[in-house]
Amino acid sequence: MKKLEVDVHHLTRVEGHGNIKIRVADGVIEELKLEIVESPRFFESMLVGRYVDEVPHITSRICGICAVGHTTAACRAAEKALGFDPPPEVGALRRLLLDAEFIQSHILHGCFLALPDFFGVPSVLALAETMPDVVKTALRLKRLGNTICETLVGRHVHPVSMAVGGFTRWPSRDDFLHVKTMIEEAADDLEETVRLFEAIETPSFDSPAERIALRSEGERYELLEGVVTSSAGDSVAEDRFDRIIRETTLPHSTARHAHTERGSFAVGALSRYAVNHDRLLPEAALAAERLGLSPDTTNPFHNNEAQVVEAVQCAGEAVRLCDELAAARPPGRFKAVARRAGRGTAAVEVPRGTLYHGYELDGAGRIVGANCVIPTGQNQANIERDLHRLVGVLLERGEGDDAVRLGCEMLVRAYDPCISCSTHFLEVEFVD
C-alpha cells in the first residue's frame, strides 16, 4: 500500500456535519484531520445583553440532542452567578432528567447510529427489515427517555419547565410514579440490549488515553455536579476546570482542541466509567462485566459498551430518584431568582462527556460574557490521535481504502461526536 486517500465528506450517522480527511503517501500519513464544518452560530455574541432568565432557553438550542444537558448546565451556572442555591429536590429532578437524556441518547447512538456498522448496513432503517425486534426494542427504549422528559418537563428537545432557580411546573406525585412504572416496565428491553451488545464483537484496538469525568463525594455515579477528575490523578473544582484543560483553535475546524498538560484526553461514557466504575449500581456493574468492560480499558471502541452500561445505570438510578421525589414535599410555586451581578461556572455530565457553561452578569442580570466548553471539542484532539494510530495499524495490516475508511468512520462514531454542539463554542472572556 503506497498511496491512499480517504475523504469522508459529511460524515453520516453522527450529530452535525463533519469530514474526515486522510492522505497517505509511501506508507506515511501526510495529512489526517477530522474537520468540523458546521456553520458557526455565534451563540456568545447572541447571548450578550440578554437577561439571565432567557439563557437556558437560548443555550438549549445549541444542540437538540443534549438539550437537557445544556439547559441543566446553563441553569446551574446562572444560579451560581446569582448566588442562588436551589433546594435538593431541584437537584434530584435534574438528575432524573439527565438519566432520561442518557437513556435516550445512548440508545439512539448505540442502536441507531453505531449498530448498523456491525451488521454492514447503511442505517437502522435497513435493520428494521432484517432485525425488526432489535429495532422495536431500541425504539421503545428511546421512547422511554423521551416520555420521561415529556411527562416531567414538557418535552425532551428543548425542555420547557427547566429554569434558573428550579422548575416552572413541578411534576405531580402521579407523574413521578408513572415515570417509575414506565422505567420498571422497560427492564426486559434493557436486558435485550445488553444481550445484543454482548453478542457483538468489538474491534480490538489499543490506544490508551487520559480520561476525565466528574466525580463527587458520596456514593453516586455522578452526572450533575462534582469535581473534575482525571484518570491521571488530577482533580479540580468545576469552576476551575481551565486550570487543567486548555483550549486552542485549529484552522481546519470551527471547534477548539482541548489538552491537559499531558496532551489530549477523552471524556464521555467510557471516561465516566473509568472514573466512577466503583459507584455503579449492582445491575449496571453486572452489565459491565457481561460486556467485558474493564476500568482501565485502552480500547476507545468500548465506548459503545460503556454507553449500554450507563443506560442500565441511569434506569436504576432514575427509579430510585422517582421514589425519592414522589415522597418529597414539592417546592413552592416557582419564583424567578432575583437578578444581580455575578459570575458562575458549572459542569454537568452529558451523554458525550463533561459540559461546562460559564456566565458573567451585570447588575441588571444581563449577560456580559459567556463560555461553553463542549465534550466533542474536548475529544477532538484525542479522536485525531486515535485515528492516526488506527490508520497506522490498518496500513500495517495492508488494508485498502474502503477498510480504512470504514475503520475511521467507526472509530469517530464510537466517540459519539456531537458536532452540532461543538461549533457553538462560547468565548471565555472573564476579566479578572
Next chain:
Amino acid sequence: MREWVLSGDDLEGLIDSISAEWDLYAPQRKGRLFEFRRLRDFEDLCIEYPLTMIPPSSLFAPGSEVLYHFDPDRPAEIESVDPARPIALFGVHPCDLAGIAILDELHLSPPIDRCYANRRSGSFLVAVECAAPCVEESLCADKETYRARRTFDLLLIPSSGDRWFLRSGSEAGDDVARSCRFLRPATYEDRCRGDEESAARNARFKARFGLDAPTLSARVEASWDDLLWSAQSRLCLSCGACNAVCPTCHCYAVDDVLPVKRGESGERRRRRTGCQLADFAVVAGVENFRGEKAFRLRHRIFKKEVYLVERLGRSGCVGCGRCGHFCPAGIRLVEIFRQISGEEKVDA
C-alpha cells in the same frame, strides 16, 4: 319535588352513591384555579369554590372531540363514537346550570347534535346554591341566575349547622336520594328555616343595573354604532379566552386527523373556537367579515344579548363573570353594560 336534610358528614356518602352509577366530576384545585375533574379522593373536593375557569358545561361540549371515525378512502362515516359512560357533575353553580340549559337548547334542537346528545343524555347534575357572588365581575344577580330553578337532578342548599338541604329536580334525583339511607326527609320546621336562610342569602345578590333582558337587549341593539366598541376593544389580544371560558359559547371548527398506519381509521374532530379570534369569519383566506377587534367584540355581546334573546327568549349570558375575570386585557361586561345603560345602580 322532594326535600331532604343531609348532614355535612354524609356528603361523602351521597357522592359514593352517585359514583356507583356515574363517573363523578367535581370542583377541585388546579394551582390557583379550580376545575371540574374526576373525583378520586373525597379530600380533593372543594365544594365551596368561587368559580372554575373552564365551565363544567365543557364536559358536554369539550374543547376538542371526535365527531366520528372514517375510512380515509371512503367518504361515509364508518363508526360513531361509543356512547360515553354517563357522567355526573357534582357541585354545579346555578349560573353554570343556566349555561348548560342554554347549550341543551342549542344542541338538542333539531338537527340534534349527536355528540352533545351522547354526552348529555343520561348525565346527572348536582347543583349547589351559592352563598354570595363569586367574583367582582359576577352578574348573576342581574341575570337572575344565582338560584337554581330547573335543569338539576339534585340541588344542594347550604344550611346553618353543617348541614344541607337536598332538593330533587327529576326522577333520577329522586331515585338517588331514595337510595341514600342517611337522608332525612325535610320537616315543616326544616323548610321554614330553609326559607329564612334562603331569603338572607338572596339578599346578598344585588342587581347592578336593574335592567330586564328585553330592556338590556334594546339598549345593546341601540349601541351598534357607538364608539364604545372600539374604545373597549383597544387592548383586546384576540386571544379567545373570553370564548373559551364562557359557559354558553359553542361555535366550532372541524379538522380531520388521518391515520399514519395503512388500513386504520381517521378521526373527524370538532374543535371549539370563538368569535373573538381574528380568523373566525375569514372566507377562503382573504375576506374577513369581522376584520376589526371592535366588530368582533360587538358581535360577542350582540350574540348574547340580542341574537340569543331573539332565539331563546332569554339572554345568552348567564352572568358568571368569567369573560371579564379571565380577560388578560381587562375587558369587562360590567363596564360595557355600564356604558350602555348609562348608569350603574349598585356600586360594584
Next chain:
Amino acid sequence: MAGILKPKIGVFSFTGCEGCQLQVLNLENELLDLLERVEIVNFREALTGGTNDYAVALVEGSISTASDERELKEIRRNARLLIAIGACAHTTGLNGMRNGESAKLAWSRVYPDRAFDANVAEEVRPLCEVVDVDFTVPGCPIDRDELLRVLTVILAGGTPRPSTTPVCDECRRAGNECLLDDGRICFGALAPSGCRAVCTSYGESCAACRGHLPGAPVSELMALLEEKGIDREEIILRLGRFGSRERAVAALLEELFPGGRNAQEAAS
C-alpha cells in the same frame, strides 16, 4: 402527491441544533408504520449513503453560509415538495438573533485567533427567502404530531392548512392560568396554535417560536405589558428571540438598536 405510492423522502439540515431531525427519529411509535408508506433515502443523521432521487425534502435549519445557499437550491431542484421543518428553517428561529450585527465582528468575538471565513453570510435567512417553500411545520422544535398531520395529509394528496388561531386559544382550553395576569411576558397571542401550548402548560411563557399570525396583535400586547410596568426594552429583546424576521418586531429592534446591534462597537 396523489398517485405516488411510496414517495421517497430526504431529510436535510442546515444551520440549527438538529433537534427537528431528532423529532423525526422521535416518532418512535409511528416510525415503522410511516416507513410502510414512505421511503427515507437521505437522512445524514441516521443513514449512510444518499441520493438526489427524492420527491419530498424535509429541510431543517437556517441558511447562514454561501454553501448552505448552494445546497438548498440544489435540493429545491431535486424535490417536488420542499417542506421547511422547525423555526430555524421557517423564520431563522433564534439564529436570527445574530442579524443586525456584522458577521465579521461576531466572528472576531468567537474565534479571535482565526481569520474570518468568507463562507459565512452577513445575514441568516429562512428558507423561504432563498427558495420556494411548499409547506412549513413551525416550532422550535417541531411538534411530532403536527409533523404527522402534515405528512399524512400530503400522502393523501392534500394540502396541509396552517393554523390560524393563537396559542392562547389552546392554552386556555387546556385550563392554564394566564401568565400575563402574573405580570409575565407571554407571546401566546401572537403565535399560531398547534404545539398544544406545551410551554404555558409547563409554566413557561410562550416565546412565539412558531412565528407570528398574520396581523398578530404586537402593539396591543406591547401596550398591555407596558401598562403592567414591564420594561419595554426587555419585551423587545424577548420578541427578538424568535421573531427577528417579523416586520413588526424588526421595527422594534431597530428602535432598540438604531443602525444594528453593534453599531456603536463597529464605529469605535
Next chain:
Amino acid sequence: MRELVRPAARIDVPVEGKIIGIRRLTAREKVFRIELPGGARLAHQPGQFVMVGLYGSGEAPISITSPPSPGESFELCVRAAGALTHRLHSMEEGDVVGIRGPFGRGFPVREMEGYDMLFVAGGLGLAPLRSLIRYVLERRDRFGSVTILYGARTPADRLFLDELAQWEGDRSIDFRQSIDVGEGDWTGRVGVITTLFRGMELKPARTMVAVCGPPVMYRFVLIELLARGFLESRIYLSFERRMCCGLGKCGRCQINGEFVCRSGPVYSYLHAGRLREAL
C-alpha cells in the same frame, strides 16, 4: 335528562358522491358532475348548496350549479381557492367525495313566476345563479322577460362559455356581459358590471332580481337597482360566509342573528338590508 330523542335523518355525516364527469371551465374553475349512491336524487332548489368533503381537507360549502332535475346527478362548479378545492381539482372521474345536503334556502322560485327576471352575476357568482337561470329557461313560459347581466375580471375568467354563447344567441333573452380588464381580442364591453345597466329598459314594478357575486359588487349593484326603483322585497341576494356544519350549529356563518346556512344563503334585500353585517 335521561332519554333524549335520537336524530332520525343523518345530515351530519356525508354520503358517497361519485364524480361521473369533469369539465374544465377556466384556469381556476372546473365543473364536477356527481352521482349519489343508488342514483338517489338530491332534490334541491336553485340557490341551495351542499357540503363537499375530502378527509384530511375538511369540507366546503359549494352551490349546486345545475337546475333541479328529475335526473340522478347534479353539478358543482368549483374554484380552486384553497386546500380542499385544490385537491378536488386533482380528482378524476370515478373518484368519490363526501356530500351532505342540500342545505339552506334557495330562491323563491314559485313566487318569482309571472315576473320578469333580471339576473346579475359577478365572477363565480354565476355558479349558483346558473341553477336558477336554467330553471327559468326550462319553464320559459311561466316567466316574463329574461335579462342576464354578467361581469367577469378578464375574458378568460368567464365561466360556461358555451352557455353564454347560447344565451347571447337566444332572442328571448337579453344577455349582456362586461369585463373589468380588456385583454387580447376582446371586442365586448369593458368596465364594472354596473355599466351594463346603462341604457337598459327595465320594468322594476314587474321584475324579480337575483344577484350573486363578490361582496363589493353588491354595494354598487344595489345602488343601481334601488335608484331605478326596484322593490327591496323583489331583490334576492346570495351570501357567502364561513361554514363548518351547514346545520346552524357551528356559528361561523352568522350575519347578525341569522345563520346563513339555514335561513340563507339567499335573502331578499328587504330582509338582508336590515342585517347590519350583511353588506
